[in-house]
Amino acid sequence: MEEQARQFIEALGGQENIKEIEGCITRLRGTLVDSAKLDRKKLQSLRIIGQPIILGNGIQVVVGTHAELIGTAMNKIMKDG
Amino acid sequence: MTQIQILSPFSGAVVPMEDVPDPVFAQKMLGDGLAVHPDEGLAVAPISGKLIIFHSAGHAFAIEAAKGHVTVLVHIGLDTVRMKGEGFRCLAKVGDCVSAGQRLVEFNLNAIVKAGYSVVSCVLLPEPPEGIQLAKSELSHVIAGTDTLLTVLIP
Numbered sequence: 523m524e525e526q527a528r529q530f531i532e533a534l535g536g537q538e539n540i541k542e543i544e545g546c547i548t549r550l551r552g553t554l555v556d557s558a559k560l561d562r563k564k565l566q567s568l569r570i571i572g573q574p575i576i577l578g579n580g581i582q583v584v585v586g587t588h589a590e591l592i593g594t595a596m597n598k599i600m601k602d603g
Numbered sequence: 604m605t606q607i608q609i610l611s612p613f614s615g616a617v618v619p620m621e622d623v624p625d626p627v628f629a630q631k632m633l634g635d636g637l638a639v640h641p642d643e644g645l646a647v648a649p650i651s652g653k654l655i656i657f658h659s660a661g662h663a664f665a666i667e668a669a670k671g672h673v674t675v676l677v678h679i680g681l682d683t684v685r686m687k688g689e690g691f692r693c694l695a696k697v698g699d700c701v702s703a704g705q706r707l708v709e710f711n712l713n714a715i716v717k718a719g720y721s722v723v724s725c726v727l728l729p730e731p732p733e734g735i736q737l738a739k740s741e742l743s744h745v746i747a748g749t750d751t752l753l754t755v756l757i758p
Binding site: 586 | 662665
C-alpha cells in the first residue's frame with residue numbers, strides 16, 4: 523500500500539503539487555496546485571478506473587474500493603516525508 | 604443457477620443509476636446498480652455477509668455476501684465524505700458479520716441537505732464476478748430491508 527501511495531503522489535505531480543488529498547470509498551479526491559502537472563500516463567499505469575476527473579485544480583481519481591487506505595497512506599507519507 | 608437477492612438498504616424512491624448527479628456513479632465507473640432517494644436517515648444491510656469496508660466518515664460501506672463472492676457497495680449521499688462523519692452514526696464495524704436488514708448507519712438527512720450535498724444514495728456491485736446477470740427492481744418506491752432492489756443471477 524505504501525509503495526502504491528508513493529506512486530500516486532508522483533503521478534499527481536509530486537508532494538509539492540498536492541494541496542490536499544483524501545480517500546473516499548472508491549476514489550481519491552483532492553486539490554492540486556497545478557492540475558497540468560498531473561502525469562496521466564503514470565496514473566493509467568496505476569490501474570485507475572476510467573479517466574481522472576479534473577475541475578480546475580480539483581481532481582478525482584477512481585482507484586477501487588481501497589481508496590481510503592491509499593489516501594491515508596499518501597497523507598502519512600507527505601506528513602512524515 | 605444461484606440467485607442472490609439484494610434488499611434495499613433505504614426506504615425511498617428508486618433512482619436509475621444513469622440519473623445520479625455524479626459522473627462516477629452515473630457512468631457506472633464503479634459498477635452497476637440502482638440508487639435510492641431516502642425518505643429517512645437509516646441504512647440497513649442489503650445482504651447477509653461480512654462488512655469488508657466501512658469508511659471512517661460513516662457514509663459508505665461494503666458487504667461481501669456469505670455466498671457467491673458478491674460484494675455490494677452502499678454509498679449514502681453524494682460527496683458526503685466531506686462531512687467527515689458529522690451526522691452519521693455507525694452501528695457496526697469492519698469485520699462484523701451482519702444479517703440482511705440489520706441497521707448499520709443512522710444519518711441525518713437534513714444535515715446532508717444543509718451541507719449542500721445530494722442525499723441520493725447508491726447501491727452497486729463494484730467487482731461483479733464474471734458472467735453474472737443483474738436484474739433491477741421495477742418498483743418506484745422501496746422499503747428498507749423488505750423490498751428487493753437488485754437480483755444477482757450467477758450461472
